[in-house]
Amino acid sequence: MAKVSNVPTIRRLPGYLHLLKELKEEGQETVSTTFLASEMQIDPIVIRKDLTMTGASGKPRTGFVVADLVEAIENFLGWRTTTDAFLVGAGNIGSALLGYSGFASYGLRIVDAFDASPAKVGTIVHGHLILPMDKLPDRVATVKARLGILTVPADAAQEAADLMVAAGILGIWNFTPVKIKVPSDVVTQKEDLASGLAELSVRVKLREL
Amino acid sequence: MAKVSNVPTIRRLPGYLHLLKELKEEGQETVSTTFLASEMQIDPIVIRKDLTMTGASGKPRTGFVVADLVEAIENFLGWRTTTDAFLVGAGNIGSALLGYSGFASYGLRIVDAFDASPAKVGTIVHGHLILPMDKLPDRVATVKARLGILTVPADAAQEAADLMVAAGILGIWNFTPVKIKVPSDVVTQKEDLASGLAELSVRVKLREL
DNA sequence: TAGATTGTTAATCGATTAACAATC
């Protein structure tokens, strides 16, 4: 025990959450790690260890109460309270994220969207009015957004990140291929399509031999 | 040595590649792991180990030839030859991927796009004509696509994956929150936004304490 | 009670980090 954090565990939690919500919807009241494991094709022992970290506890023989488990995981992730975010870069990926309705169930709300291109400023993308970059500092102060979503082209990444940091953002979700430089108290999370594709490429290649 | 694979290493390679291509464009001929490390904010020893896996070799004092290193990494990832893929689900994320021009440098070419919705079939998204699902088997046979990109809603994920598998796809890049079930010889790679956000959420929360 | 399941403690495995010899 004692460990409060463990990256692989944290990354697996949303998968459990997704399945648990489905089960809940189907009216299932309790669930065992054995069952979850077979559904998710993971070792049950991994799930038990992972769930320990969320503070949830089950009963021998019957397992876990589905609703409790959902609550424990969401609490652990901080997804039961809404976190406001703003998005910078309304290109392909940025627009897709603006239109993604699933964020609500992760407690994430995109309150403002910005773009450097005058052609995009003033347009409405999935219900979000695109604002010019120079409005960013003002808006962050008013809105108190905690997270920034970075979806600009690679060559604009560092500059946009600097702007976010100056505005007082706590964490940056970075969708660019650039490793951005930020002060040590700002958290950055790189969402790397290229890494995923690299892994897939090599695994397919190995399978072919 | 003997190790030919190591997931964390594979996932770091595209980051090096991105930086190396920038350096190459700036006309830099050689580079040391010390320099790469300071740019990427990683320990140099990690980079040296990682590069060993690609088969690249450098010279003491001068380092690695940038162009050679780019080639070695691309070869290792299989990104020097074009891999054809088809995409299923032309919603928000699917459309964004269809419009993403960066795939070319990863050797990935999306040759066909499909959608179940009659409203979308026949429309053109970023230059791609959207085809109906029932055309999928024919097209795969003709086109010999090796990878499938899965960007349908969660409740359509398994069915679409089954269709891909039946068509003879080797690997599935899964952008849905569902853990899809496939035969053991088909590789699946889950690209999980929720996992990334979970990690970011917890890290920001910890930083606040 | 018998047996399925939880949850903890120990053993294994793999990746990272450290140390250092080899080389230009």
Place this chain on the structure above:
DNA sequence: TAGATTGTTAATCGATTAACAATC
């Protein structure tokens, strides 16, 4: 030559897996 850098071998660290006692 001196010194920066490569690349290998060994030590550490952390996560996964195994074993098992506790419990309903």
